[in-house]
Amino acid sequence: MLLKGLLDDFPVLQRTINGKNLIYLDSAASSLKPSKVVDKVAEFYSYHYANVHRAVHTLASESTEMMENSRSNIAKLLNAESEEIVFTSGTTMSINFIVESFVRTGILKKNDAVLVTAVEHHANFVPWLRMSKLHGFSFKAVKPSGRFGELLIDDFAQFTGENPKILAITGHSNVTGQVINIKKIRELFPDTILIVDGAQLLPHNKVDVKDLNIDFLVFSAHKMLGPSGIGVLYGKKKLLEKMEPFLYGGEMIDKVTLEDVTFNVLPYKFEAGTPHIAGIVGFGVAVDYLNSIGFENISEHVSELTQYAIDKISKLDFVEIYGPLNEEHHAILSFNIDGVHPHDVAHMLDQEFGIAVRSGHHCAQPLMSILKDESKLSLFPNATCRASFYIYNTKDDIDILVDGIKFVKRWFS
Ligand SMILES: Cc1ncc(COP(=O)(O)O)c(C=O)c1O
Incomplete structure (x- = not known):
């Protein structure tokens, strides 16, 4: 549950990116800054x-x-x-x-x-x-x-x-x-x-x-x-x-x-x-x-978003999600779309939807090799897309991310 008015504390959320409202899903790399x-x-x-x-x-x-x-x-x-x-x-x-x-x-x-x-x-x-x-x-x-x-x-x-x-x-x-x-x-x-x-x-x-x-x-x-x-x-x-x-x-x-x-x-x-x-x-x-805001509220809000995102994205049979799928999975969702390089996914989400996600090896190359061994993708790119959630994100952001993922898959097919 998000505090009322909290989004107003982050002026950059008023910005449009390529004509779309900014959806910032890259907080694991660096968070937005409140006006305070x-x-x-x-x-x-x-x-x-x-x-x-x-x-x-x-x-x-x-x-x-x-x-x-x-x-x-x-x-x-x-x-x-x-x-x-x-x-x-x-x-x-x-x-x-x-x-x-x-x-x-x-x-x-x-x-x-x-x-x-x-x-x-x-x-x-x-x-x-x-x-x-x-x-x-x-x-x-x-x-x-x-x-x-x-x-x-x-x-x-x-x-x-x-x-x-x-x-x-x-x-x-x-x-x-x-x-x-x-x-x-x-x-x-x-x-x-x-x-x-x-x-x-x-x-x-x-x-x-x-x-x-x-x-x-x-x-x-x-x-x-x-x-x-x-x-x-x-x-x-x-x-x-x-x-x-x-x-x-x-x-x-x-x-x-x-x-x-x-x-x-x-x-x-x-x-x-x-x-x-x-x-x-x-x-x-x-x-x-x-x-x-209270760390318990932060954790609860982000947890709700994470489970919501896992539920929605795991239904897409062309997407592979990494990490556990239980309650230990929090705030960060790494995934790949079969047949599409994560840099292309990230670029297209930015260009078409104003969504900021991270793509690459996330400074964890030993882990990328492990994911590769377990991956069922036709070709594992030694990289993933990563959407990460924080206090200023909403379920609407995730709905648009899901639309974006479907769009990218269609476009590259
Ligand atoms: C788990 C973890 N450790 C260390 C770092 C490095 O942090 P910094 O670049 O702020 O030194 C990061 C940054 O992404 C991280 O996610």
Whole structure:
């Protein structure tokens, strides 16, 4: 159930695309921005902007206070402490940061085992894979044995005997739309350092890091109504304290002499250089906005849309839908039309219907190979079309998507 008037908060929805009303089904790539976020960022730059933490003048104090308010907002959202919230440029940066810092600190050493899954976005796959080659730790990926890339708990259970030092997993697949049961997986690996890629999870769910006993949680503002170029690395205090910074420079130091350096307290030890201050302020407003709608309402609305879309599209016998078809499937619907390349599908939906969907490998090439093996299509293109839903979407959007899919099939036949 959509909040009354909510669509008015997103001015871009007034736009027409190729003569049709815009239907934005690409939120998994990046969400739209409500006016509240855009206006706050503009107001911040216009009236409050100065560099943070370094000066005593009024603008610097205002700027610092606004940035730190965002940090505590985000900490509250995760049931974490403010000092455990490190701002980065996004999920990708956060994961690279963790891997590199683990190596520098000696938390990750030769012969240690790192476990990921084969459905990961490249951001949570390539850094571990590459660094395993450079530093000699073992790298393994859990393979999904369920329907079209669906991860089952048993798939993870096979690896418990290997005692991985690190388990780095997505909380919500950006291709199959599967929401992963972190609680159950944590029970299987009680002593492993658990890193959750929350890029797709956080836009739809309040995640309690204490309740789930997550060691690190990473996510990006731009997928949850906030500005691009800003993200979060949550880390447990006792781990962050041990870790060597990833970036060195200004702000992250305590004392520097000709011979040595000591570091600032958390979280500033990890925030070298001038941060994306306006982005952080905008992110705080985005979190306020999401809280005002309520994460339960968001989840319920998107869930309803997802099931509606699965029902309608699965009736089309020329379409293959990926991922599970149960209630674990949320917000993201990847599909292919038999005999039509997903780029052609996406192009035609845009041109003829004003629908924005994503097409390609979605930065998950290992998963594309798995989907290919299971596909019944005459030719699997190593890519899919992906429609993703968020708070500003409606069932009407999905009806038009279904019309569009039928149109594309007819046109290419
Ligand atoms: C599951 C997942 N992880 C990581 C990323 C990378 O996020 P960013 O580009 O914001 O760093 C994405 C982006 O699509 C994603 O969907």
